[in-house]
Amino acid sequence: MCLAVPSKVLEINGKEAVVDFGGVKRSVRMDLVDSKVGDYVIVHAGYAIQTMDEEDAMESLRYWKELLECQDDLEE
Amino acid sequence: MNTGDFRNRMLAQKASAKINQLSQDMGNVRIMHVCGTHEDTISRFGIRSLLPDNVEIVSGPGCPVCVTTTKEVDEAIFLAKKGITVTTFGDMLKVPGSNGSLADIKAQGYDVRVVYSITDSIKLAENNPSREVVHLAIGFETTAPSTASAVMDSPKNFSALSCHRLIPPAMEFLLNDAGIQSSAKVDGFIDPGHVSVIIGVEPYESLSSRYKIPQVISGFEPLDVLFGVLRLLEMIKDADYSVVNNYPRVVKYNGNPKAKHILNEVFETIDVKWRGFPLIPKSGLEIRDEFACHDARKKFVISVESDEVSTGCRCSDILKGIIYPMECPLFKTKCTPENPVGPCMVSSEGACMIAYKYKKII
Incomplete structure (x- = not known):
């Protein structure tokens, strides 16, 4: 199952990191990413596979809201 | 980061x-x-x-457990019966082989263990240097890089039984199959979010141009899917045969170059069968000879005679999007999560298990 919830990187020790996954601390491997402490990462089967881009996330939402002509709700 | 934004009811209603x-x-x-x-x-x-x-939205062959073949399950069972420790993800345990499942032989006392990550399997091998540990490695492009990474840096007594598969070749198989195209033609694809995290946008583009099929890469929140459907309808209407990345918060055009590099270093593509499908060209990943000492198929002599037992299970039609789970005569009668006949009722990603869990096809 692909977990869509991003995990926040709390500390990095070599190829391993401790992440906050919805309030639970988990150890994940960092071999496949160049993330740093404070980044949000997508984790799959114990490996961080990508750093999440918060700006892109907000941009998608903004675009969708514009598409549906509900700009008034942008600041909700 | 608030993923709840991607579940906004008002936006969902407007999209609908x-x-x-x-x-x-x-x-x-x-x-x-x-x-x-x-x-x-x-x-x-x-x-x-x-x-x-x-x-309508139909399921394709997107459940890695479901497309793992009887033969691959039999290979893992064979190794466990030889006294080797076999690790795998929980969903694989109850998938039927030719003669029982890994759960069955675990109950007989053979050493089969469920792991959350391949790293758990590596640790097991490190802590038990006198035992051989084999990881039954399933999954698509999302999971394969972790296997590749593990293989590159693992102890001598660890090996992987690679059952990794690639999604774009399976999509191409469906687009090429005359039977499916005449009876269950697909007008657009919602491309898998986390497979795309690894491979990026490019591998889908040639499918779109060659088969005139629009595609939208989507995330896993309800708004991701709804906007994926909306975008696909617009593209179908405009005859826009391209690939739209609707999941840019994690999917980049080139994917994850680091993961792709590791994948290419450890694996080569081979033709493999998928459960319910014939041989699909260049759709499987085999460990390269340089890493043969970590390839369970090269390290051990595995001899299995696997039969696809006819049970009446229609997983193969479900995996091709030809029927919905409830159209299978075994669904919720002979086939339940407690006693699954086919793999689609075993995995939490299987269409039958999901349909069973949420009570009906909605």
């Missing part, structure tokens, strides 16, 4: 209204996703109930 409006003058539209997690989102959030009658 727009989908209904847009599809009014369209014929029947058949959208396929190729990811078990998309099926979970669609069923869990009742997305199908928000769509008009002429727009």
Whole structure:
């Protein structure tokens, strides 16, 4: 199952990191990413596979809201 | 980061209204996703109930457990019976082989262990240097890089039984199959979010141009899927045969170059069978000879005679999007999560298990 919830990187020790996954601390491997402490990462089967881009996330939402002509709700 | 924004009810209602409006003058539209997690989102959030009658979303071969063959399960069972420790993800345990499952032989006392990550398997090998540990490595492009990474840096007594498969070749198989194209033609794909995290946008582009099929890469929140459907309808209407990345918060055009590099270093592509499918060209990953000492198939002599036992299970039609789970005569009668006949009822990503869990196809 692909977990869509991003995990926040709390500390990095070599190829391993401790992440906050919805309030639970988990150890994940960092071999496949160049993330740093404070980044949000997508984790799959114990490996961080990508750093999440918060700006892109907000941009998608903004675009969708514009598409549906509900700009008034942008600041909700 | 608040992923709750991607579950905004008001936006979902507006997207649904727009989908209904847009599809009014369209014929029947058949959208396929190729990811078990998309099926979970669609069923869990009742997305199908928000769509008009002429727009349907069907499941494709996007559940890695489901497409793992009987032979591969038999290989893992063979190794466990030889006294080797076999590790795998929980969903694989109850998948039937030719003669029972890994769960069955575990109950007989053989050493079969469930792991959360391949790193647990490596640790097991490190802590037990006198034992051979084999990881039954399943999954698509999302999971294969972790296997590759583990193989590159693992102890001598660890090896992987690679059952990794690639999604774009399976999509191409469906687009090429005359039977499917005549009876269950797909008009657009919702591409898998986390497979795309690794491979990026490019591998889908040639499919779109060669087969004139629009595709939208989507995330796993309800709005991701709804906007994926909306975008696909617009593209179908405009005859826009391209690939749209609707999941830019994690999917980049070039994917994850680091993961792709590791994948290429450790694996080469081979033709493999998928459960319910014939041989699909260049759709499997085999460990390269340089890492033969960590390839269970090269390290051990595995001898299995596997039969695809005829049970009446219609997983193969479900994996091709030809029928819905409830159309299988065994669904919820002979085949249940407690006693699964086919793998689609075993895995949390299997269409039958998801349909069973959420009570009905919605």
